[in-house]
Amino acid sequence: MSQLSRRSFLVTGLAAGASAGLRATAHAGPGPDPAGASADSRELRSDPFTLGVASGDPDSGGFVIWTRLAPRPLAEDGAGGMPARPFTVHWQVYGDEAGRRLLRHGVATARPEWGHSVHVELDRLAPGRDYWYRFRTGSHVSPTGRARTAPHPLSYGPGLAMAFASCAQYEHGHFTAYRRLAEDRPDLVLHLGDYLYEYRRDTYTAPGGNVRHHEGPETETLAGYRQRHAQYKTDPDLQAAHAAAPWLVVWDDHELDNNWAGEVPEKPEVPQPGFPARREAAFRAYYENMPLRRRSVPRGIDMQLYRRVHWGRLAVFHLLDTRQYRSDQGCGDGYRDCPEAADPARSITGEEQERWLLEGFRRSRARWDVIGQQVFFAQRDSDAGPAKITNQDAWDGYVASRRRITQGWVDAGVRNPVVLTGDVHAHWASDLKLDYDDPAARTVGSELAVSSISSGGDGRDADPAAHPFLSINPHLRFHNDQRGYVLTRIERESLTADFKVVPRVTRAGAAVHTRATFVIEDGIPGLRRTYLRPLDPSAARTPETDLIRETVDRETLRP
Incomplete structure (x- = not known):
């Protein structure tokens, strides 16, 4: 700049x-x-x-x-x-x-x-x-x-370079991924939550230890939230990302309190009569520190954050708030085999936001309907047997809610539904189904989940095929546990997603590279992976200049 x-x-x-x-x-x-x-x-x-x-x-x-x-x-x-x-x-x-x-x-x-x-x-x-x-x-x-x-409402425009990111824990590492995102010069940035973390110093420790420290106690007051936002905003890499392009922001939990749900704090068994005041302070500080319109000015403990942003005829972004209106997590939260998860009365969006989203699907004439939200959408069962061990803080804890939303875009004839997700501190790519327990169920959409900017420390580039989630859940197509962001190119014919990673965040200045690329073709639900291979598979590994991009059929690829 x-x-x-x-x-x-x-x-x-x-x-x-x-x-x-x-x-x-x-x-x-x-x-x-x-x-x-x-x-x-x-x-x-x-x-x-x-x-x-x-x-x-x-x-x-x-x-x-x-x-x-x-x-x-x-x-x-x-x-x-x-x-x-x-x-x-x-x-x-x-x-x-x-x-x-x-x-x-x-x-x-x-x-x-x-x-x-x-x-x-x-x-x-x-x-x-x-x-x-x-x-x-x-x-x-x-x-x-x-x-x-954005382009004129009747124009597709020249295509959209859009990056999205999530989960930046200041103590766990440097914000190098923000710097690399800025250098990509996207047209638009989506931040899907956990912009900051509320903990006092050294309460949340990365593997190998923290590399820098939070100022002040755990954020509970307006002064504390303002100070914490300011500390994050002083980071030059984050400043560069903000200055590079306009942002669309939504929160997750750590902007207020880990795993909060509606008016319920993380630990409801511990009396916290001051939680409504804490929520009001967190919301006010969030608005003060984000490029939001007047419609999002908080009013007491409430803040209008779900909204719809149009990018000409090319794309519409449905930005969700899956914290403020949700039912409390079932079965004590965490990974559980939880009967409450199937209760149709439970909702992760609340009734009003759900109606708003479904009506948006019915009215949409965009080429791409992009749902920007916080927690994992597809089913992730961690048990290979008959039990279903899933994360009650994600959409797996609100199965009927997920089914209604998915059925809603199917019934509305949404042309290309794509769910963007943060929270999980790892890159994921998933095909979306109406029934995840039916191996023959057709694919009705795609999910792209972004890793963290720094949360969890350096991470590692493990063999994704060895991950148990991938063998148990065939609709999960890719996993990587390094830090980074996702850079997409949205055009009329396709959406291309590059999963960008940096090898380390415990030291500043690492280079970035693309770990995997997936393509979603217009009108064809599901993911197709493209990647680089040597020209001659039987020859010794060649320099990157000798690599070619090979298209792999979506139905046969296993990462």
Whole structure:
């Protein structure tokens, strides 16, 4: 990303004049900006843009741009070293990376009651275009970020480069995968949860030990969540990923409390009368630190996070919240043979969100319906015998709920349903079924599950064919236990997914490579794997330049 000078910020802003300040909405919380917010920020002697910049929730006419002022980001009170008063923040949007063509500029107010965060909603921009943006307060100028608008609603556009990621435990390793993701320059990034972890220092330890440490106690208060978000945002690799492209974000559990469900904490047997206040604090801090639109401003213990984002006629993203409305996990959570899992009254989405999703399937005319959500969707039975030992924190704990959603996209005639998943700290690729216990059941969709950015430490590149899940569950097609992300290319004819991995996160700077590639063809449910092999299988292994890409039939491939 280009770094434009303070002088160029001032000069281009003056040259553009008032006509450039076209319609945009700036907000940090509900209600109008307070009148008379001081523009004098001379008391900010150090850089307040230590948390970087971000954009998010794009549509064909605009997107959100975000920053948060924090000259001392790790301050224990969560205020980031900011005085307890409003500050004026100037913003600019450019049509070129060099910053010569200013298109919009304006003023927003960073308020202390919203952590001095700023959310500016841009509209009336051209569809299918790259834009660059930055902020200024006083003499301080932020880094520059890149955003992109979606194609026109009636256009497929040139294809979409979309990356998705999950699970970044700061203590377990460096965020190298975020840096490599940024270097791929995707058009869009989906983050599927566990953006941060709530534990106090050394409570959650990676194999081999933690390589860096959390500040502060376990996050339970607004100050604690603000401080933890700030600590993660100071990571330069994460900042680079945010600045590279607009993000669509949804949470999982660790943004609040491990394995929480609705208004139930992880350990309901331990009295926790303060859990509603903790939930309210976590939601508020999440909004303050993410590039979200006004529709997601939290209201007490509630926050509207499930939503639908259209990418022209090419794709629609149904972003789910599988935490806030779910029934509590059955049978005490964990891997269990649990009769409660089949109870049709249990839901992982809640009734209202389920109706919203099914109606979205019925109305969809997109080439690809992409369901961005948190926990493993396909069945993963860990017992080769008659018992069904499955994870009650995933969709396996809500079997009827999963069946209703799957049947919903089948009945609606959804052309290409693809489920994206985080949480599991490993790469997985799966064919989706209506009945996983019937070996002859037809494939009705695909699931791509992304590994962690750092959670679990370095991991290992084990033989995927030796994994017991793969032998017990034939619809599971691939597994890898290294850290990384998934880079996809979505086009009219196909969706290609590259499972990217880094060999280590305990030391910074590792290179990335593609561990496996899968293709989903338009109108043909299920996964086809493509991979590299030597030209002559009987010859000694050749350099990578001598490798060819070989297509393997989806019905015969076993990883």
